[in-house]
Amino acid sequence: MTERSVLVVLFDGLQSLDLTGPLEVFAGAARQAGDPDAYRIRTASLDGGPVRTSSGLTLVPDGALGDAATPHTLVVPGGRGTRTPDPGLIDWLREHGPDAGRLVSVCTGALLLAGAGLLDGRRATTHWSVCDHLARTYPAVDVDPDPIFVRDGRVSTSAGVTSGIDLALVLVEEDLGRDVALAVARHLVVFLRRPGNQAQFSVQLAAQTALRDPLREVQSWISEHPGEDLSVESLAGRARLSPRHFARAFHAETGVTPGRYVERVRIEHARRLLEDSADGVEEISRACGYGTPEAMRRAFVKALGTAPAEYRRRFRPQHAG
Secondary structure: OOOEEEEEEEOOOEOHHHHHHHHHHHHHHHHHOOOOOOEEEEEEEOOOOOEEOOOOOEEOOOEEHHHOOOOOEEEEOOEHHHOOOOHHHHHHHHHHHHHOOEEEEOOOHHHHHHHOOOOOOOEEOOOHHHHHHHHHHOOOOEEOOOEOEEEEOOEEEEOOOOHHHHHHHHHHHHHHOHHHHHHHHHHHOOOOOOOOOOEOOOHHHHOOOOOOHHHHHHHHHHHHOOOOOOOHHHHHHHHOOOHHHHHHHHHHHHOOOHHHHHHHHHHHHHHHHHHHOOOOHHHHHHHOOOOOHHHHHHHHHHHHOOOHHHHHHHHOOOOOO
16 A cells, blocks of 8 residues: 655644644545554644644654655644744745655644645645635635635635635545545544535524624524515515615625625525435435525535535435434
């Protein structure tokens, strides 16, 4: 079996879960594959000295970055330490990052890759709270704030904390096959696998809560009645506003248009039914306001890159229904 080296960059202020999540996946994959050398994992800090995580945990690396061999997979975690990184770390990434077979960032580790110019001209994501900062600071990066991870050629970036596990499972499946990745996912009690373009959080969290009571009530109505008539005219009537005034006020107070909000709610509701119920696609399409399975299929392909039947096959727990 091919030996794949994994090098994880350590620095003061990293978030420990950004490190341990992916490492547990790679180490578990080697065990499941029956080959301890399937992944040769090493950690390294700039000078080889211990680092302190954002939670106060002290980590002792295997060595210094300057002594590390070019890895198959270079993993850069996130954490508070990415806000004011050591310039020497950025220089090391700029020099050695292009030589790695795969570049992977977890959470705000994307800021370090961007600072080294390794995301220029590429699509990338990071934790939702710093996506705007990443886009403003590094305009050469095509920042997508929605997905839990993004793969652009040899460079992969993930959103926050647990999304690093999702991304690592994808890489294991690519390297060692679906059976090994599935075994690791079951051991860690996580799904194999959330799609990369799954939103970082629910519609209700992603959109701001409206300030005015009538608009908040409309938001609740949409979430509780996805199968109803949710046209702007109908929703405006519930808010006792003209359609034009309602559309402007809703967008101003929530950050999204009524149509976009409805679209996200329906997708999220349909996903939950596909994962948690035994209802057929036709029944779910009606319950979520799509009317026909074909309309729901088009919405799923547009939003998630997969059809409802395939989504259910991949992400519905085996015990459901």
